[in-house]
Amino acid sequence: MTTLFVRHLTTYRYRRPVAFGEHRMMFRPRDSFDQRLIDASLRIAPAPRSLRWVHDAFGNAVAFAGFEAEADTLEFENRIAVEHFPDPVEFRIEDYALTYPFAYAADEQPDLAPFMTRQCRDPAGELERWARRFLRQGQATPTGRLLMTLTTAIGESFVYKRRSEAGTQDPLATLHLGRGTCRDFALFMMEAVRSLGFAARFVSGYLYVPTRDGPRHLGGGSTHAWCQVYVPGAGWVEFDPTNGIIGNRDLIRVAVARTPAQAVPLSGTFHGSRADDLGMTVDVRVTSGAGPGDD
The missing domain is CATH 2.60.40.2250 (Immunoglobulin-like)
Structure with missing residues (x-):
């Protein structure tokens, strides 16, 4: 503690x-x-x-x-x-959701449906194609590994660039520009996993930057944003694609919402x-x- x-x-x-x-x-x-x-x-x-x-x-x-x-x-x-x-994520996933694809339990689907619905345009399916690059072709993909790989890939594929303007960048713009802020990366990951059928929500809060423990995290000195994905058995799990954080380590959660504008x-x-x-x-x-x- x-x-x-x-x-x-x-x-x-x-x-x-x-x-x-x-x-x-x-x-x-x-x-x-x-x-x-x-x-x-x-x-x-x-x-x-x-x-x-x-x-x-x-x-x-x-x-x-x-x-x-x-x-x-x-x-x-x-x-x-x-x-x-700090809550280390062990991905104690329900047996039926251990591998992707899977369907959420019938009694949870009505509550998760608003968070599964995509909120941003993707007329040519570019975001979905990007996300599907991380699936094992012709075989099931371990759910935990898929989400961890997506988180890491965003941090490694895109350049973090602080932006003072209000609002969140459209995920297609993030994909085409190859850069964005923490809130842009959070929304990008939300829409990517939603395209695969996951429930995801936006999180606004603060980031602790423990400089004594190694390289600086990105996004310190201001409010921070990341996302949560609902994983059966593990619940709402934190994913910070900006810093590759999985779980709540160094993250102080203030607000959760369906869209960035609500937080x-x-x-x-x-x-x-x-x-x-x-x-x-x-x-x-x-x-x-x-x-x-x-x-």
Whole structure:
């Protein structure tokens, strides 16, 4: 068990004081057997007029802030501490799903169906052809090996390139360009395994970068994204194609969703002209053993 501390600071700056519309936040991690939230605080400046919490359709904790004051800076500082239990994936898969292809159990199919449905265009079947390259021709393919190979292949075949623009790249663009961000790779893997009949969902959260333990992970210093695939007997298993991580090692899960757009960490509006917007900065620090500093 490791205690991980996160300080996530987002700052919006404007040329003049502006009014703010409602802002939606997904900062609070999900409690589970492999991570336990032990402390959380949220500071917003200027202070919001109202702050309310809900659980969305996926059970994620979502906060909505409403504002009255105008300001030339809007700042969100989220601090959390979680007890993290790295869960080595042993792929204890049900006998019927040990090899691919297989069909999910009849009683699970209605619940998994939304996560099996492909969300992105692939008119010529390019993504499916890419994914099928990793199947054993003419014979069954071990399910665990297939998913691990796909994860590794994405990290090795594509170049990680940080991108500040909002949104997620279409998987076909990732395939053609040969590059993308962590969220692009997560969506690419989701659509690839969905083309093979797996249920997959998007995960937003944080990445612990243990520099003392070896090469740096990609995607540190900001929020991170990966995916989960439903494996009978093992359940929802984490796959981070950006770093080749399988299982929850170094990953702090905040939100899960059917599409990346449903798991955006922070979104909102302001009332003013486009020229008033001076941009946004994000600083994420994840440490173990002691909380991040205030500098």
